[in-house]
Every structure is written in C-alpha cells, then in structure tokens.
Amino acid sequence: MTAAAGDRRARRRLERERTARKRGLALELLPPEGVPIRFGVAGLGARIGAQLTDLMLCTAAVIAVLVLLGLTVGGTATTAVGALLFFAIRTPYYIAAELLWNGQTLGKRMLRLRVISADGRGLTTHAVVVRNLMKEVEVFVPGTYLILGAADGPIESLVVLAWVAVLVAIPRFNARRQRIGDMIANTVVIVQPQAVLMPDLTAARAPTRERFVFDATQLDHYGRYELQTLEQVLQSETRGATGTRDQRRANLVAISRAIRTKIDYRETVADDDTVAFLRAFYAAQRAYLEQRRLFGESREDKFHRG
Amino acid sequence: MSETELLRSARFRQAREADWRRLEEILERSERRGRRALGFDDARDLATLYRQACTSLSVAREISLDRGLLDYLEALTARAYLAVYAPQQSLAGVLRRFLSDAPPALRRSAGHVLLAALTMILGAAVGWLLYLQDPSWYGVFVPGGIGQGRGLGSSTAELLKSIYGGGDHRVGQLTAFAAYLFSHNTQIALFSFALGVFVGLPTLLLCLYNGLILGAFAGLHVERGIGWDLLGWLSIHGVTELAAVAIAGGGGFRLGAAVLFPDRMTRRDALRHHSRDAVKLALAAALMLVVAAGIEGFARQLVADTTVRLAIGWGTGGLWLAWFAFGGRRRAEPAR
Numbered sequence: 353m354t355a356a357a358g359d360r361r362a363r364r365r366l367e368r369e370r371t372a373r374k375r376g377l378a379l380e381l382l383p384p385e386g387v388p389i390r391f392g393v394a395g396l397g398a399r400i401g402a403q404l405t406d407l408m409l410c411t412a413a414v415i416a417v418l419v420l421l422g423l424t425v426g427g428t429a430t431t432a433v434g435a436l437l438f439f440a441i442r443t444p445y446y447i448a449a450e451l452l453w454n455g456q457t458l459g460k461r462m463l464r465l466r467v468i469s470a471d472g473r474g475l476t477t478h479a480v481v482v483r484n485l486m487k488e489v490e491v492f493v494p495g496t497y498l499i500l501g502a503a504d505g506p507i508e509s510l511v512v513l514a515w516v517a518v519l520v521a522i523p524r525f526n527a528r529r530q531r532i533g534d535m536i537a538n539t540v541v542i543v544q545p546q547a548v549l550m551p552d553l554t555a556a557r558a559p560t561r562e563r564f565v566f567d568a569t570q571l572d573h574y575g576r577y578e579l580q581t582l583e584q585v586l587q588s589e590t591r592g593a594t595g596t597r598d599q600r601r602a603n604l605v606a607i608s609r610a611i612r613t614k615i616d617y618r619e620t621v622a623d624d625d626t627v628a629f630l631r632a633f634y635a636a637q638r639a640y641l642e643q644r645r646l647f648g649e650s651r652e653d654k655f656h657r658g
Numbered sequence: 659m660s661e662t663e664l665l666r667s668a669r670f671r672q673a674r675e676a677d678w679r680r681l682e683e684i685l686e687r688s689e690r691r692g693r694r695a696l697g698f699d700d701a702r703d704l705a706t707l708y709r710q711a712c713t714s715l716s717v718a719r720e721i722s723l724d725r726g727l728l729d730y731l732e733a734l735t736a737r738a739y740l741a742v743y744a745p746q747q748s749l750a751g752v753l754r755r756f757l758s759d760a761p762p763a764l765r766r767s768a769g770h771v772l773l774a775a776l777t778m779i780l781g782a783a784v785g786w787l788l789y790l791q792d793p794s795w796y797g798v799f800v801p802g803g804i805g806q807g808r809g810l811g812s813s814t815a816e817l818l819k820s821i822y823g824g825g826d827h828r829v830g831q832l833t834a835f836a837a838y839l840f841s842h843n844t845q846i847a848l849f850s851f852a853l854g855v856f857v858g859l860p861t862l863l864l865c866l867y868n869g870l871i872l873g874a875f876a877g878l879h880v881e882r883g884i885g886w887d888l889l890g891w892l893s894i895h896g897v898t899e900l901a902a903v904a905i906a907g908g909g910g911f912r913l914g915a916a917v918l919f920p921d922r923m924t925r926r927d928a929l930r931h932h933s934r935d936a937v938k939l940a941l942a943a944a945l946m947l948v949v950a951a952g953i954e955g956f957a958r959q960l961v962a963d964t965t966v967r968l969a970i971g972w973g974t975g976g977l978w979l980a981w982f983a984f985g986g987r988r989r990a991e992p993a994r
Contacts, residue, residue, distance in 0.1 A: 474743035547733035550726035
C-alpha cells in the first residue's frame, strides 16, 4: 500500500520536474534545413543586466561629448541637451551593434545573450530597427521624461510610471519573454549556446564490462530519464565538479546500492569498484534502451509500463 | 577495443567527431573575429559542416540516449545556425537601402500622411478661430515650456525680440529653448507614430493638439500684426519639422489601419506587414527632425531676415518633396 503511494508521489514529482524543464523557456526554431533547433530563452535578469551595461556605455559617450562641447555647467539647458544627445547616441548604437555583431550589443555580448529572429530565418535589418525603436517608445523615452521631471503633475507622472511598469512586466507573462517590440519584430532574445563535448562514458576499457554482466530482466527497470540522470552523475564525477571527494564517493555508493536493490543484482560490489560498476551498468542499460528504441519502444522513465 | 564492441550510437559519434570539432573551430573564429575573417575554405566548409551537423542532430535524436552528445549537438547546430544565418549587410549598405526604399514607402502611404497633415491643419484652424473668439484659449493650448514666457502678457516688442533673437539672450537659453521646442515636436512625432497601434486614435488627437498649439500661437502673433515675422521664424525649420510630424503621424495611421482593417490577414500579420512601410516613415521623420534641429540650432540664429528665412525653409521643404516624389524610382521599376 505504502509502496504504491510512494510510487505515485514519485511519479507526480517527476512529472512536475518535467513540465518545469519544458517551461524552462526553450524556443524551437525550424530553419530551412528542416531540423528543429532548440535555444534557451534569456532570463529577464540577464537582459536587464545587459541593458544597464549598454546604458552605462551610452552615458559615458554622452558625458564625453558634453565635455568636448564644453557644456559642463549644470542647469536645465545642459540636461535637455544631454537627454537629446543620449537619445541620438543610444538608438543608432543599439541598431548598428545588433546589425553588425549578429544580434549582440556590447552588453549582450558580456552576458552571452543574442537576438534572433523567431521565424528560423536570419535577423533582418527591419526586425532590428523595429525592436529598437519600440524599445525607445516602451521604456527609454517615458523613462527620460520621468527622470527629467517634465511631467506636469503627480497624476501624469503616475501614468507614465504605470506605462513603463506594464511594458517592462509584459515579457514576464509570455513564454518567449518578448517585449512588445520583440513581438512586432518577431524576435527573441536567447542565451548564446555553449557547446562542450563530454567524453562518451561507454567508450571505457573492456575489462570493466566483462566483470559485471547484466541480463535482460535486470535492464528492464529503468528508462531514459534515469539513464541520463546516471550519466550526469558520472560525468560530474569525471569532471570532479561538486562537493568534496568523500561526499561524491558516498553519493555514488548510495546510488549503486539503490540500483542493485532495484534490479536485484546478486553479486556484491566492493566500494572501490563503485564507479566501475556504475559505468558498466550505464553502458549495458544504454545499449539495451537504444536497442529497444530502434525497435520502436522508447521508455521515458521507470514508470514506462504503467 | 574493436569497433563492433562499441554501441551503435558511440560508433556514430566516433565517425563524425572530427567534423564536429572542425566546425567548432570555424565557429570559434567566426564568432570572435566576424565572418569576414574566414578564409575561402573555412567559409565553404562552414555551410557544408552546418548541414552535416543538422543531419547528425536529427539522427542522434533518434538513436542516441547520450545526453552529453545530444546537448553538444544541439548547441553546436544552434551556434552554426547563428553563424550561417547572420545578417550580411554592411552599415553603408543599410543606409543606401533606406535612402532608396523610404520614398516608395512614403508614396505608398501618401493618403495616411495627408490625413495626418489635414488633421494638423484642421487643428490649427480651430486653434486660430478659438483664439480670435477669446484670447484666454491661448493659455489652455500652449504649454508653458513652449511659449517660453511668450504669452498674452508679453508686449509686441518682446515677441519680436524672441523672433529675431535679441541681444540679451544668452547662448545657454537659446540652446535650451531649441532643445525644448525640438523635443516637443520629437515627442509628438514619436508618440503619434508609436501610439498609432491603438487604432490611430491617439495619433489623431496628437496631430489635432499640435495643430491647436500652432493655431493659437499664430493667432497671438497675427493679432499683434507680426504674423509675417512669425511665419519666417517658423518656416525656416518648421516646414521640415512639421512635415516630419505629419509623416510620423502617417506612419501611426498606417499601423492603426492595420489593426482596424486587417484585410485577409490576422491582425498580428497585418501589423507586421504594414510596419515594414511604417518604420521607414518613422525613420524618414527622424532624419527630417535631425535636419530641422540642425537648421534650428544654427541657421535660425544666424539668419534674421524674414525673406531669407522663408526661402531657406520652403527651399528645404521643396527638396524633401522632390526626394519623396522621385527617390528610389529607378530601382523599383526594372524590378517589376
């Protein structure tokens, strides 16, 4: 009874995890080659960071120009000219940078973000111009208006503030994290993909495979999800990524015990052999699952029969 | 270890890994130094290797359960896609294309621009008439910032002085005023363009409002008998600037029309379709505003003679009109 309840709970947790990962903001594009490519959609924190970096650069440029013009004294004149200059430097900067550096400004480059076109074709000049002009309308111009205190009264200020707040909040409420400008230009800001090829775990030395032998019933328990989780654990072991040595070791021993109990593996495995056992099990399990998959039966996780 | 001992997916990987590494190396170079830095061989291989990586990815998705490999291929293909489909225009090319594409876009939206201009003229007429009826309307229409203290209380001499830039003006004040007026019309242009999405209503109101200000302002000066001087003062930059506002408003109406009358497209598609022309209108307006600011900042303070001011103002206006009427024609016709 309790085992069944535990099972159900585990299954629910798994499903929750999976939907969360799916909602982990992936964008799938279909380029003309016909193979869908996945991108990770950039988070709002990183985007705001990139914007702040770019704005600081533009501010520095404005100050430099003002100093060159000799307009260093304060007052409304300098503020107004400064605001105008800021506009005149900022907008062309964003457009030129995103065009010349393939969807990256300096800030986006630092935070490894990139603008791409959501239709699977290249980024067009039109799209870049539209999204950056809309950025002015959405945030920058009303923002300047507020900061300069040009609004006539508190009500007007509040309206402008609400406008900026609503438009900044809009990306939070759609899956692609698009501003209004992104929607009109049909663009998405993505995280620059990083390609690191880990060594193949099954390409291990032969003796380890011969030492541990698994039969078909023992390999019937797990599915893709468990296999890839095991892969991650083993990869981080080879990289030596997290925790102290002893912690990782204890973790691996616990995992290997759990697996042995589940698949009913009779022989004892010494603690020193844990990694070798897990690698051998991984190789056997993957060979088995890939084989099943070729025959049309893909097992998503350990609940595949239910 | 012999080949057959490996898994099918591992053999698949072994056979292609060298190509992936080569692609990665090309990408590294093209991302760091731009695609122009690639040699002939690299540029040729990039396209081939990208297609190979696409195939590898789609095969791997089918046969492999190696998460490390799948993630790598996903990322590699994505990077290659970005490199292959990068925008290829130079900045000069973009500018040239804009200069030849903007006039046709403007001709296509002539009706919308005319609507914006007529709205402003209507506003001006109403503003003028209302002012003649009751001068206190002036205070209602003209915001303090624009009038710069010029109002009902000012004497005719004071008004004239501000028109011809009397000696007691300091440079700072002039700059501030220029920036103020410029940013007022820029704001009107920007908002009447951008808010056009809301079925064009804000555009209509903004154009009308801008007209009202002008009308009341003109009414005040004409009543004092210095209408001619004001015309010169306004014309020198105003022809360009107000035309820019009308064009931006036309762009706004274009967007509003897309939402109101999407034809057979969905509203989103219609908006995207019309925005192609509308954006060119907005950019043309921006260009004109910059030119107007230049004229305002330098020419108006230097040229004090009303006839010369009129000539400069309407001369530039004629140049704009010529550009819009004849620009980009030669390229468009053989294409059809």
